[in-house]
Amino acid sequence: MAKKLKAIVRLQLPGGKATPAPPVGPALAGHGINIMAFVKEYNARTANRAGEIVPAEITVFTDGSFNFILKSPPAGFLLKRAAGVDKGSATSNRTKVGKVTRAQIREIAELKMKDLNAVDLEGAMRQIEGTARSLGLQVVD
Amino acid sequence: MDKAHWLEVSLTVDGELAEAVADVMARYVKNGVVVESGVIYANAEDEGTAFGPVRVYGFLLVTPDLEEQRQKLVEALWHLGQIQPLPEPTFRVIDDEDWMASWKQHYRPIPIGERLLVLPAWVESSDPRRVAVKIDPSMAFGTGTHPTTQLCMAMIEKYLTPGQQVMDVGCGSGILSIAAIKLGAGHTLAVDIDDESTRATLENAERNGVKTGLEIGKGSVAEIRAGQFSLRAAPLVLANILAPIILRLFDDGLGDLVEPGGILVLSGILDEQAAAVQARAEAEGYTHLETTQMGDWVAIVLRR
Numbered sequence: 001m002a003k004k005l006k007a008i009v010r011l012q013l014p015g016g017k018a019t020p021a022p023p024v025g026p027a028l029a030g031h032g033i034n035i036m037a038f039v040k041e042y043n044a045r046t047a048n049r050a051g052e053i054v055p056a057e058i059t060v061f062t063d064g065s066f067n068f069i070l071k072s073p074p075a076g077f078l079l080k081r082a083a084g085v086d087k088g089s090a091t092s093n094r095t096k097v098g099k100v101t102r103a104q105i106r107e108i109a110e111l112k113m114k115d116l117n118a119v120d121l122e123g124a125m126r127q128i129e130g131t132a133r134s135l136g137l138q139v140v141d
Numbered sequence: 142m143d144k145a146h147w148l149e150v151s152l153t154v155d156g157e158l159a160e161a162v163a164d165v166m167a168r169y170v171k172n173g174v175v176v177e178s179g180v181i182y183a184n185a186e187d188e189g190t191a192f193g194p195v196r197v198y199g200f201l202l203v204t205p206d207l208e209e210q211r212q213k214l215v216e217a218l219w220h221l222g223q224i225q226p227l228p229e230p231t232f233r234v235i236d237d238e239d240w241m242a243s244w245k246q247h248y249r250p251i252p253i254g255e256r257l258l259v260l261p262a263w264v265e266s267s268d269p270r271r272v273a274v275k276i277d278p279s280m281a282f283g284t285g286t287h288p289t290t291q292l293c294m295a296m297i298e299k300y301l302t303p304g305q306q307v308m309d310v311g312c313g314s315g316i317l318s319i320a321a322i323k324l325g326a327g328h329t330l331a332v333d334i335d336d337e338s339t340r341a342t343l344e345n346a347e348r349n350g351v352k353t354g355l356e357i358g359k360g361s362v363a364e365i366r367a368g369q370f371s372l373r374a375a376p377l378v379l380a381n382i383l384a385p386i387i388l389r390l391f392d393d394g395l396g397d398l399v400e401p402g403g404i405l406v407l408s409g410i411l412d413e414q415a416a417a418v419q420a421r422a423e424a425e426g427y428t429h430l431e432t433t434q435m436g437d438w439v440a441i442v443l444r445r
Contacts (some may be wrong), residue, residue, distance in 0.1 A: 003283075005180045012163060013173040021202035022147045025240025026177040030248035035240055037280045052400065053167070064247075065283030067246030076164030087168055093223040127157060134161040134221050 003061040007031060010057045012074055015049030018042045031060045038068070045070060050137045053077050055115075071115050075131045078108045089136020105129055105139060148207060150214060152199035152230045162197045165221050169214040170199030203234065207280045248278065251286050254295035257320055259286050262348055272323045274316060275348050281337050282314035292433050292440035293381045293408040295322050300404045300442065301326055306375040308332075308398055310361060310390065311382040315342030317355040322351040332358045332365065362393040371407075376403035384414035388421055396425035399445040404430075408440040415439045 009027055011018075017102075018024055018039045028035045038058070046054045072078075080088065080095040085096035102125075109124035116124045129139050150170065154162055156178075163174045177196045180189040201210050211232070218230055250260035250267055258271035261284075266273040274294075276285040294317065301307070303325030309318040312331035315338075322329055331342050339357050346352045365373060378399045380387055387395070387407055395403045399405045405427060410418050412434065419429055419441055428445035434440075 004182070007180060008178045008264060010176040011173060012176070019172070020240040021172060021237075022149075022235075022240075023170070023173055023175045023198070025175070025238065026147075026149070026200070026235060027198075029238075029240055029244040030400075032278070033198070033242055034278055035244055035282060041280065051265070053173070061283060063283035063287050064278045066280055073166055075160055076167070088164065089220075090213065091220045092217075093220050127160070130157075130225070131161050131164060133224055135164065 003063060003065065006062045008057060008059055008062045011048075011070070012053050013042065013054045015046035015052045015054040016043050017044075017050070023048050028058075031066075032064050033060055033066045034056075038066070042068070058107055071117055072112055075108060075112055075128050076135055078111065079104075079128070079132050079135055079137055082108065085137075088134070092134050092136035095136055096138045099138045099140050102139060102141050105132065146203040147200040147204055147235050147237060148211065149198055149200055149233050149235055149367045151196055151212075151232075152218070152228055152426075153196045153272060154196045154227065156195055158225060158227065159195045159197055161221060161225070162218070162227065163390070165217045166197060166199045166214065168217065169201065169210055171202050172200070174199045200235075241349050248284065251284075251291075253286075253291050254298040256298055256324070257294055259284075259294075259316070271273055272320075274320050274323060276314055276316050276345055277348075279314065279341060282341060285314050285316045288435040288438040289381055289408040289410075289440065292318060292435055292438065293317055293379060293406055295433065296406045296408075296440055296442055297321050297377070297379065298324060300406070301377055306330075306372060307379050308365070308375040308378045310365075310378065310380045310395070310398070311338075312357070313338050313374050313381070315345045315355075315357070317379050317381060318342065318355055319345055319349045321337065321379075322354055323349065326354075326377070328354055328356065330356045330358065330365070330370050330375070331369070332360045334359065334361050362390045362395050362398065365398060366394050374398055374403075376400045377406070378403065379406045379408075381406075381408040384410045384418050387418055391421050391425060396422070396427065396445070399427075400445055403445050405443045405445065406440060407443070408438075409441050410441065412437050412439055415441060419443075 047116040056068045058068040060066045082104040089095045089097045109128045167174045181192040262275045275363045278284045304327045307321045307326045307329040309331040318331040430442040
């Protein structure tokens with residue numbers, strides 16, 4: 001049947017380990033969609049990506065149906081991996097915790113290009129650089 | 142043990158900032174972060190597009206060190222705000238619930254026509270005079286109570302003669318075939334080109350105890366006409382699909398599936414598409430009996 005979008009909900013969850021507990025439960029219950037159906041399907045599709053944060057973009061329709069696609073890992077996850085750090089800086093405007101090269105930024109921008117609202121690679125790189133700075137990562141040539 | 146509580150932390154930001162905010166939040170909240178966009182529609186027919194500011198939120202479990210965790214998160218967001226301006230986060234405490242069960246509270250039995258009642262399996266029928274059709278809301282098929290489905294069910298109720306054979310082309314969740322059998326249909330053929338639909342139809346038929354008498358097959362008009370199933374024609378044929386597909390199915394011979402004198406119920410048609418669909422059916426020798434409407438949607442009933 002023709003469907004109308006109700007909302008787009010992006011959940012950044014640990015691969016293979018989604019549960020109905022928050023944030024999944026409250027995020028989905030509010031839209032009246034079957035949480036069990038989502039959790040089972042998500043864990044089945046991400047079982048081989050344990051240890052990664054795997055975003056799922058859920059499209060909720062007004063008739064209560066939904067579908068979802070898996071996205072590339074968040075830029076922050078990829079940047080921290082590239083810089084070899086576990087977590088970003090808590091005071092990112094002051095304390096830098098690591099470095100990423102412009103080549104790494106380009107690589108991540110290419111991977112994330114389809115998930116970002118960027119018109120071109122340059123725009124995507126600017127967004128990734130912004131995220132790098134927000135994590136307290138220095139961008140070097 | 143006392144019920145657990147959660148502290149929801151939420152910020153509404155521009156799309157570009159969402160990823161950075163989600164990343165900071167993900168360091169402190171439990172289990173992951175949610176980014177939710179609203180939707181706008183270009184016109185009544187538009188499916189909708191994600192638009193506008195996005196809400197980024199996550200949850201901290203309420204424990205003795207909650208305040209410390211909350212402070213750390215607020216500070217990290219403040220530092221991010223020094224790079225790019227951010228609104229203040231908002232907080233609210235929510236009770237832990239049986240989330241698996243709480244989504245079910247959205248559903249109520251829906252009376253359709255004079256005699257039918259659609260309800261999820263976990264709800265007891267509140268009206269014993271109505272015939273209960275139990276359909277659980279699912280990922281692919283939603284609640285099964287889209288206006289086009291409701292229109293079609295009401296027409297089955299009106300035009301089905303008990304014992305009649307029925308064909309359901311594009312059966313989806315199987316709801317129409319199940320309703321037909323529950324209203325007294327004889328052998329019923331439900332087909333769909335999608336494996337998920339045929340699987341759902343079987344599950345729903347079992348749940349409603351109408352597996353006997355229901356033939357489920359993968360295919361469409363062409364496969365029926367090629368003799369792949371036990372029926373090649375029936376006195377009542379249902380097609381609850383979209384108008385452009387109905388028009389295509391006429392090219393494949395949809396008109397031939399109805400026995401002479403039989404009834405064709407077409408649904409899934411928007412108001413402004415109705416004339417074209419009716420004209421096509423009339424060109425195939427059908428007589429228009431009635432058109433019913435719910436919101437923007439119509440169902441058309443024709444006799445061959």
